[in-house]
Amino acid sequence: MKEYDYVEVIVEKEIYAKQGVHKGMRGTILDPRNIDGQWLVAFEDPITFADEIIEPIKEEDLKIIYEYAEEPIEILVEVITEKQEYVKQGIHKGMKGMVYSITTENNCLQVFFKENKSILIDVFDLREVK
Helix, strand or coil, X not given: CCCCXXXXXXXXXXXXXXXXXXXXXXXXXXXXXXXXXXEEEEEECCCCCCEEEEXXXXXXXXXXXECCCCCCCCEEEEECCCXXXXXXXXXXXXXXXXXXXXXXXCCEEEEEECCXXXXXXXXXXXXXXX
């Protein structure tokens, strides 16, 4: 089991029931760490679908319903703006690079170039190359 796996509680235990967790409830593992044989699981409210209960559950009391598999991404982008901050690092308008993660930092993407350079570039200074 790992973070973001979708799991189901397979036992009814008083310790879980006191927190509102019962056999058959399904939730998502929210932490990459297994602490003392337990996973931190977020369970949805069946009416509002909001994550209402977040509870550590023993791994032996869970079964995997859906195993999370992060799909690798590769997005080819082109720099469309000549900016001094990029030029200082050897990156110029028209250069192409790859984005391997869509996680942004200060509205910027980490772009990797063939020249063994990797820099953060504002998303508005890039366009996807098809």
